[in-house]
Amino acid sequence: MLKITDLHAYYGPIEALKGINVHVEAGKITCLIGSNGAGKTTLLNAISGTIKRTGSIIVEGKGEIIDKHSRFIARRGIIHVPEGRHIFPGLTVRENLETGTVNWHGFFGRQPYDKELKEVYKLFPRLEERKNQLGWSLSGGEQQMLAIGRAMMARPAVLMLDEPSMGLAPLVVQELFEKIVEINKQQGIPILLVEQNARLALEISHYAYIIDGGSVKLEGSSSELKNDPRVIEAYLGKFAKKN
Amino acid sequence: MNINTIVSLSVNGIAMGMIYALMAMGLILLIRAIGVMNFAQGDLLMFGAFVTCALTVDLKLPLWIMIPLALISFAVIGVIFMFTVYWPLKDATYPTATVISTMGAAMALKEIATLIWGSLPRSMPPLMKNPKTGKAAVLNLFGIKLQWQFVLTIIVGAVLIWLVFVLFEKLYAGRMMQAAAQDKYAAELLGIPTILTTAATYIIVVIMVSTGGYMIAPIFMVSNTLGSLQLRAFAGVVIGGLGNIKGAIIGSLIIGLVESFSTIQFSQYKDAVVFIVLIAMLLVRPQGLFGEKVADKA
Ligand SMILES: Nc1ncnc2c1ncn2[C@@H]1O[C@H](COP(=O)(O)OP(=O)(O)O)[C@@H](O)[C@H]1O
Ligand SMILES: [Mg+2]
Numbered sequence: 001m002l003k004i005t006d007l008h009a010y011y012g013p014i015e016a017l018k019g020i021n022v023h024v025e026a027g028k029i030t031c032l033i034g035s036n037g038a039g040k041t042t043l044l045n046a047i048s049g050t051i052k053r054t055g056s057i058i059v060e061g062k063g064e065i066i067d068k069h070s071r072f073i074a075r076r077g078i079i080h081v082p083e084g085r086h087i088f089p090g091l092t093v094r095e096n097l098e099t100g101t102v103n104w105h106g107f108f109g110r111q112p113y114d115k116e117l118k119e120v121y122k123l124f125p126r127l128e129e130r131k132n133q134l135g136w137s138l139s140g141g142e143q144q145m146l147a148i149g150r151a152m153m154a155r156p157a158v159l160m161l162d163e164p165s166m167g168l169a170p171l172v173v174q175e176l177f178e179k180i181v182e183i184n185k186q187q188g189i190p191i192l193l194v195e196q197n198a199r200l201a202l203e204i205s206h207y208a209y210i211i212d213g214g215s216v217k218l219e220g221s222s223s224e225l226k227n228d229p230r231v232i233e234a235y236l237g238k239f240a241k242k243n
Numbered sequence: 244m245n246i247n248t249i250v251s252l253s254v255n256g257i258a259m260g261m262i263y264a265l266m267a268m269g270l271i272l273l274i275r276a277i278g279v280m281n282f283a284q285g286d287l288l289m290f291g292a293f294v295t296c297a298l299t300v301d302l303k304l305p306l307w308i309m310i311p312l313a314l315i316s317f318a319v320i321g322v323i324f325m326f327t328v329y330w331p332l333k334d335a336t337y338p339t340a341t342v343i344s345t346m347g348a349a350m351a352l353k354e355i356a357t358l359i360w361g362s363l364p365r366s367m368p369p370l371m372k373n374p375k376t377g378k379a380a381v382l383n384l385f386g387i388k389l390q391w392q393f394v395l396t397i398i399v400g401a402v403l404i405w406l407v408f409v410l411f412e413k414l415y416a417g418r419m420m421q422a423a424a425q426d427k428y429a430a431e432l433l434g435i436p437t438i439l440t441t442a443a444t445y446i447i448v449v450i451m452v453s454t455g456g457y458m459i460a461p462i463f464m465v466s467n468t469l470g471s472l473q474l475r476a477f478a479g480v481v482i483g484g485l486g487n488i489k490g491a492i493i494g495s496l497i498i499g500l501v502e503s504f505s506t507i508q509f510s511q512y513k514d515a516v517v518f519i520v521l522i523a524m525l526l527v528r529p530q531g532l533f534g535e536k537v538a539d540k541a
Contacts, residue, residue: 048432074434086429088422098415099422103434108416154433 001026001158001190002047002078007055009046016042017053018214023207024158024192026060029184031193031201031222033235034211040194041083043211044160047192048080049073059157074103077157083166083194085147089136093127096135096146100153113153120149123179141172145179152183159183160192165200173197177204198235202226210235244507250387252503258393258462259475260499261400262288265455266476267483267491268404269448274486276424276444277329278338282345284452285473286352287324291317291453292460292469293356296367313457314450321449324348325442353467364464370395379461396458403451404492410447420444475502478521484531494532 002024009017016039024030032040046053049070057066062076088096097120101113121128124145130138138146144164151159161180165173181204184191195201202208202222210218210231218230225231266284273281294316298309328348332340371380371391380391411417423430423440430437456469463469479498483490498517505516524531 050428050431070431071434071436074432080432082429082432086426086432088425088429090425091418091422095418096422098418099430099433099435102419105415107419107436107439110415150433 001060002192003056003058003060004047005056005058007043007046007053007057009042009051009053011042011051016214017046019055020211020214020216022192022209022216024190025207026190027184027188028207029181029191029193029205031195031205031208032211033195033198033201033208033231035235036196038211039214040211041162042214044080044082044162044192044194047073047160048078050080062157074154077103077155078160079103079151079154079156079158080160081147081151081162081164083162085140085143087135087138087143087146087150089134091135092132093135093138093146094131097127097150097153100150103154116153116155120152123152123182124149141168141176144168144176148176148179148183156189158190158192160194162194163196164193165195165197173200180204198231202231202236247387248507250384251389252507253500254389254393254397256500256503257496258396258400258499259459259502260479260496261397261404262455262459262472263475263479263495263498264492265400265403265451266473267479267495268407268488269451270476270480271486271488271491272407272444272448276420276441277333277341279329279341279345281448282342282473283324283328283349283352284476285470286349286356287320287449287452288456288459288472289465289467289469290320290352290356291449291456292367292465293360293365293456294320294453295457296365296460296465297360299367300365313453317450317453318446320453321446322442324449325445329441329445349470353470356467360465362467364466367460367465369461370458392458392461396462399454399458403454407447407451416443475499475517478517481521482524482531484533487531487533490531490533 004020004022007017007020008015020043032043034040042051045051047057049065049068053066055066056064058064059076059078065073065076065078088099091099097117098113101109101116105111105113126142127145127149130142135143135146148161148164164176164180168176177200180191180193183189193201193205202225205222208220208222208225209216210225218225218228220228266288270281270284273279295309295313298304298313304312328344329341332344335341369379369392372378373380382389382391382394411421419435420440420443423435423437427437475498476495479495480491481494482497483492483494501520502513502517505513509516
């Protein structure tokens with residue numbers, strides 16, 4: 001679905017991505033695992049076009065997007081749910097969801113989006129209960145649901161999620177990850193998932209890349225990597241040994 | 244003081260307050276959209292007064308051609324302002340750079356106005372004239388005499404403010420503008436054209452402020468000192484509570500009324516009275532009448 005080849009990105013003189021090759025397969029969940037500062041967020045920003053980058057990013061059936069502005073990338077349905085949620089604090093839940101439609105709807109658009117809204121409410125009933133509440137007043141888990149719901153309004157061809165579990169209670173994370181799997185299974189939307197919680201990420205993904213220092217250190221099917229001693233030692237730690 | 248004086252002073256005060264409110268609302272829209280305090284607000288008003296004066300007096304255009312032409316000019320000025328004063332500095336490492344740049348723009352606007360229209364104050368005919376005398380028309384309301392120009396200023400100001408509220412609250416594009424103002428990064432990830440929302444904000448602000456200039460042009464003379472009125476708008480913003488649009492409108496109306504009523508006793512000190520009220524306000528309620536609430540919208 002997304003074929004990323006030799007991707008480089010820089011912050012001033014610092015090379016943050018040193019030639020990354022990643023393949024997001026259609027219909028699958030692909031995850032990126034790596035410690036803090038490895039370059040995972042930078043990679044997502046490079047794909048969504050919010051930072052300068054070189055190399056090649058080919059969207060299946062839609063061509064090269066490496067030289068495209070973030071607006072055009074969003075229009076192709078590549079939707080990035082950023083780290084820290086970034087929901088609009090002064091808009092209501094419903095209005096936040098509405099902003100997700102702008103990529104297919106146009107700036108002045110007047111087409112109905114009831115169908116998308118209904119599906120998001122079905123996926124996250126909590127959002128419908130809170131639809132008239134302002135964004136800032138939601139709990140962390142609800143904000144993450146809203147961020148994903150807003151991306152679902154955008155008719156995504158690929159969904160990129162940056163650390164959706166960050167700062168959430170285990171029970172909430174569990175619920176959220178069930179929804180992520182549901183989105184992938186029922187709607188067939190390919191997902192590129194960035195997680196620090198490696199155990200959980202390997203649990204639900206099909207294929208995984210281990211990123212460190214701006215390059216891919218290891219890749220393989222998630223079930224394989226789950227049992228790889230190097231991965232267990234570096235990323236799964238005590239928990240994996242307990243199993 | 245009889246009822247006659249009270250009513251007419253109130254109308255004058257609210258009319259001036261509307262002008263300050265247009266500037267104040269524009270200030271807050273810009274602060275929200277790009278995080279920059281615009282110190283050229285008053286000189287944009289001055290420039291709007293000159294432009295409309297040129298269209299009306301020099302070109303002698305009838306109102307129905309003058310108004311659309313003026314609106315187009317204001318929109319163009321807004322876009323030029325954005326791309327010369329804000330855009331080149333938007334990624335500056337020193338964020339105050341864009342604020343300083345608006346101060347430079349204020350001076351530039353003054354100088355441009357002087358270059359084009361000279362340094363002598365110009366007079367502008369009122370919107371409604373008495374057909375017999377040719378002087379400013381007077382509205383006779385149950386024996387209370389009111390200048391039509393003040394009444395019209397209130398109406399035009401209120402309609403403009405209402406239209407901007409409708410745009411932001413009721414229209415899809417307005418909500419996209421709010422979103423872009425609240426979180427530019429998230430807006431870009433969703434594909435909201437942030438360059439367009441920023442340009443639209445500048446256009447709206449310049450139209451509001453310049454229309455204010457057009458409405459007060461017949462009340463004052465059109466001169467390059469009109470820009471100093473922006474101090475009243477700043478006072479209105481502070482009284483209302485920085486960042487709150489409804490508060491800034493009410494604060495500006497209060498400033499207009501205080502100024503108007505202070506002319507009864509101390510006409511030549513009305514500036515001092517306005518700022519004494521402002522200082523008193525800062526001492527008693529520094530967060531302004533309405534404070535700052537994250538929950539506040541548009
Ligand atoms: N805006 C920035 N300016 C300079 N360096 C940055 C910036 N953002 C990230 N970096 C650096 O790039 C590297 C990768 O960061 P990031 O992609 O955020 O890591 P991750 O998401 O994997 O934790 C880190 O060394 C970080 O310090
Ligand atoms: Mg990160």
